[in-house]
Amino acid sequence: MAAADWPDEIYDLLKQAGVKQVAYVPDAGHARLIERVHADNDMKAVVLTTEEEGVALCCGAWLGGERAVLLMQSSGVGNCINMLSLVENCRFPLLALITMRGEWGEFNQWQEPMSRATQPSLELMGVTVYRADRAEDVTETVAAALDTAFRSDQAVAVLLGQRLIGRKEWTKPHE
Amino acid sequence: MSDLLERRAVVKRLVANRRDLLVVAGLGSTAYDLFAAGDHPANFYLWGAMGGAAMIGLGLALAQPAKPVLVVTGDGEQLMGMGGLATIGAQRPANLSVVVIDNERFGETGLQRSHTAYGADLAGVAKACGFGWTREIRAETQLGELVDRLHAKAGPSFAVVKVAPVNPPRVLPARDGVYVKNRFRESLGLGVN
Numbered sequence: 001m002a003a004a005d006w007p008d009e010i011y012d013l014l015k016q017a018g019v020k021q022v023a024y025v026p027d028a029g030h031a032r033l034i035e036r037v038h039a040d041n042d043m044k045a046v047v048l049t050t051e052e053e054g055v056a057l058c059c060g061a062w063l064g065g066e067r068a069v070l071l072m073q074s075s076g077v078g079n080c081i082n083m084l085s086l087v088e089n090c091r092f093p094l095l096a097l098i099t100m101r102g103e104w105g106e107f108n109q110w111q112e113p114m115s116r117a118t119q120p121s122l123e124l125m126g127v128t129v130y131r132a133d134r135a136e137d138v139t140e141t142v143a144a145a146l147d148t149a150f151r152s153d154q155a156v157a158v159l160l161g162q163r164l165i166g167r168k169e170w171t172k173p174h175e
Numbered sequence: 176m177s178d179l180l181e182r183r184a185v186v187k188r189l190v191a192n193r194r195d196l197l198v199v200a201g202l203g204s205t206a207y208d209l210f211a212a213g214d215h216p217a218n219f220y221l222w223g224a225m226g227g228a229a230m231i232g233l234g235l236a237l238a239q240p241a242k243p244v245l246v247v248t249g250d251g252e253q254l255m256g257m258g259g260l261a262t263i264g265a266q267r268p269a270n271l272s273v274v275v276i277d278n279e280r281f282g283e284t285g286l287q288r289s290h291t292a293y294g295a296d297l298a299g300v301a302k303a304c305g306f307g308w309t310r311e312i313r314a315e316t317q318l319g320e321l322v323d324r325l326h327a328k329a330g331p332s333f334a335v336v337k338v339a340p341v342n343p344p345r346v347l348p349a350r351d352g353v354y355v356k357n358r359f360r361e362s363l364g365l366g367v368n
Contacts, residue, residue, distance in 0.1 A: 021237055044237050047265055049258030056227030056259075060199070060234025063219060063356065065365045068234060086224035086231075090352030153368050 006138040006164070007032035010097065013139065014043075014069060017146045021046060021061045021068035023054035029099030029165035030071045051076035052083040059092045067150055070096040074103075074118040074159070075111060084125040087155045094127070094155040095145055104162035122157050133161035179339040180315060182276050186247060187212040188318050189274065189325065196325060197235060197359075201228035201248025203283040205276050209247060210348035216362035220348040220355055226255030229273050233263050236271035239363070243270050243326050250277040250291045250335075257300060263331055264305025272325050272332040273301070278340040286340060301333035308332040 010033055014022065022037040023046040024030060037045040048054050054070040061068035072080075077098060087094045101108075102115025119129050128148065132141040138160070145156045186208035190198060199219045200209040206220040219235075221228055232246035253260075253275045263271065279292035291297060302309040312321060312334055324332050349355055357367045 021234060044266070046233070046237075046262065049261050052227070053230045053256070053259050053262055056224060056230035056256075057234040057262075059227075060231035060236075061238045062234075063231070063359055064197075064235040064238025065360070065363060066234075066238035083224055083227055086221075086227060086352075089223065090356040092356065151368065 006135045008036065009139045010142050011036040013142050013146060015040075017150065018067055019069050019146075020044060020066040021057065022071065023048055023057045023068060024071035025049075025051050025054070025073070025076050027071070027073035027099045027101075029073065029160060030097070033071065033097075051079045054096075055080050055083040055087060055094065058094055059086055059090065062092050067093075070094070071098075072096065073099045074101050075114045077118045077122060077157075078114050081121060081125055084127065084155065088126045091153050092155070093149040093153050095149040096127075096157040097142065097160065098157055099160045099165055100162045102162070106162070119159065125155075127155040127157050129157050129159060131159040131161065133163050135164060138164070179337060180313070181343075182208055182278065182338040183211055183343050185276060185318065185336050185338060189245065189247065189322060190215070192322075193217075194326065195242050197239060197242055197244045197363075199228050199232045199235065199244070199246045199248075201225075201246070201252035203249055203252070204278075204342065205247050205249050205252070206348055207343075207346050208276065211343075211346040214348065216358045218348070218355075219359050222350050222352075225252055226259070228252055229256055229263060230259045232271055232273065233259070233266060233268065236268040237266065240268070240270055243272070243328060244268075245325055246271070246273045248273070248275060249282065250275055250279060250289050250297065251281045253297055254290050254295065257297075260301050260304040260306070260333075264301075267305060267307070267331055269328045269330050271330050272334070273306075274321070274333075275335045276338055277335045278338050280340045282340075282342050286342065291335075298333060298335045306331045306333040310334045312336045 102111030
């Protein structure tokens with residue numbers, strides 16, 4: 001399997017699981033998946049102005065009988081904190097797929113503080129955190145997260161490591 | 176003051192002949208207003224998640240396109256989620272209406288003035304975000320058009336209803352979110368895990 005196939009594998013898993021709404025604040029790591037969702041007439045791609053909107057949207061979707069998934073990068077987790085109270089109080093299922101920045105060969109140090117706080121702050125708000133750092137682990141991890149979220153009514157986040165996504169190329173080497 | 180609408184009467188009118196209307200109420204006064212108008216399984220009351228009411232309504236409206244969805248919330252709650260109006264504008268769900276019961280105050284915390292008291296125009300924001308039908312309502316005679324609009328499925332629709340800046344006696348809906356969620360889903364024929 002080519003390393004870059006994992007976004008297509010996530011798309012296939014979301015289709016198999018009957019996910020109908022995919023909310024996102026874009027991230028380069030999710031670009032391929034977002035394209036696939038937009039190209040799918042049976043899925044609604046919902047672009048957000050801030051990630052906490054997506055937490056509320058996913059809860060509304062479930063109220064109406066649809067499965068929804070939230071895509072973001074790690075910096076967006078901080079925007080979600082209080083809205084996660086909605087998930088816990090109502091025991092809504094939640095699945096967030098979070099691409100990590102600020103942890104592996106990062107160029108932009110402004111990504112570091114929220115990167116370090118991503119997993120602890122999710123856990124403080126009652127979200128179960130899974131993680132995949134290798135392409136061959138993505139399918140199994142996301143499949144397990146889908147079951148835990150939608151069959152057990154749990155809030156689950158899958159952290160997709162920056163090593164998996166690849167370092168962002170900001171400047172030419174040795175420039 | 177005396178010519179301003181009274182919030183309980185406005186919300187009661189919105190749901191008086193609700194038929195298959197699904198309703199999400201923002202935290203605080205609008206949740207009390209909706210409950211005071213009569214409890215219903217297709218009511219989803221918020222006690223927190225400030226700024227999230229309209230987005231819950233969007234997820235619900237996308238999931239249930241055949242049913243009209245009403246979000247009734249306060250000016251402070253909608254101001255906190257103003258970006259969500261752009262998100263709704265990008266989706267344009269025909270069955271979604273957002274009605275802001277605007278007393279120009281943060282009612283729960285001592286009636287401090289909100290941004291709408293200083294001129295923020297939420298109906299103007301909604302229009303600029305792509306809501307095809309927007310109104311600012313100050314008179315009872317304008318409410319009939321709004322009630323018809325809730326069921327027209329020609330939205331997204333947005334109304335600001337200016338009401339008197341007073342807190343009527345609290346009438347408290349259930350705070351147990353799991354109960355309110357499961358009751359709502361059962362009313363749509365959806366299962367409980």
